[in-house]
Amino acid sequence: MIITIEEAIIATGLKPASWAYAEAFIDEDEVLRAARTRAAEVSAVPVGSGAGAALRFVAGLISAKNVVEIGTGCGISGLWLMRGMRPDGVLTTVDIEAEHQRFAKVAFNEAGVAPQRVRLIPGSALEVLPRLTDGHYDLVFCDGDKLEYPQYLEQAVRLLRSGGVVAFDNSLWHDKVADPSVKDPETLAIRETLSTVRDSDSLLALLLPVGDGLLLAQKR
Template identity: 55%
Template sequence: MPSFPERTGKTSTKVPLDVAPEDAVLTAARARADELGCLALSAECGAALRMLAAALQAKAVVEVGTGAGVSGLWVLRGMRPDGVLTSIDSESELQRAARLAFREAGVTAGRARLINGRALDVLPRLADGYYDLVLISDAPVTEYPDYLVEALRLLRPGGAVAFGGVLLGGRVADSQARDPVTLVARELLRTIRDRPDLTPAILPVDDGLLVAIRG
């Protein structure tokens, strides 16, 4: 019989290995995001998205919120080599920064399709049931229910939708918080939880990454 060490009941918070190292390309993209006043996801959140894209063997991904390309770089690194990222943002300056980041990473033009515009105007033009992953990384929380409707139309069976920042700095769990944004976030969580065709989980990265797999 193999022996195992006794459990002490204590949980270590120390991480013995950095599982989300960022190379020079990601570091430069993050620096440009700071210069442009754009909030970029953490390396830990990026690693979670890379893992999700890899687990899905993602060939087609939609991202709402291009930013300076940090999230796109992480997702592309988890996608299939022939995969295409479609990223939507209304800020042309940010998309110029993202294009630079993708070029520095050696991403060919055909693998990153950047669309300038309001995402809720662009998404209805994309193909039904074609996408492996829909990522809502930068959008008003009050619009999240609309993005869920679009994501469910766009996703193939077995695909996933991911929403960033769903915990709102702890307000979602605070019963005293009754502001409109918090109420919308709570309703989104309830809606996703109660749908039989979705399998959800909240990953403890950044301010909560809600991921739901479509059955």
């Protein structure tokens, strides 16, 4: 059954206060709050606490050991992911900005993360990802350049084991994805990623309306 957006809104019946309540349902600790302050200083917009908690949950659900993150930022999503991963899990995280990764390292140290649990790789995602091993990863989290989301998806499908999960932050992109009149290149790239994931026979898709939208897909 196809329902209209208006029918979907009526079906949820939720008011903005309920969305805000759900977003703040899982609180953040002092380490995450300090990382957010540093992220604001360098404009590396982090995942919200709702998306962070969802990432932690998924990483825990699949007992993730090997995780790739595109867009380290100042380490907020990395901390959430590591809190769900197995204690011996390794986060491989890529960012083009060395300063952001420097701040992420501060956050990981403050959280007491053992150095062998994080592989910080500086560089452009589309140069780094092809060097990573096929089928070796349990989870790939994409939060880098929105224009590159379709290519991140191709790389993620190659990197994931079967049963592994790919996640994309900003999948609702500040309400622009749902508005058909918006056709800027970033919105189009995110829409393309959403429809490729939804229409793929090899992926099981879920779009979570947490934060700015978190697209999840499990590789069959």
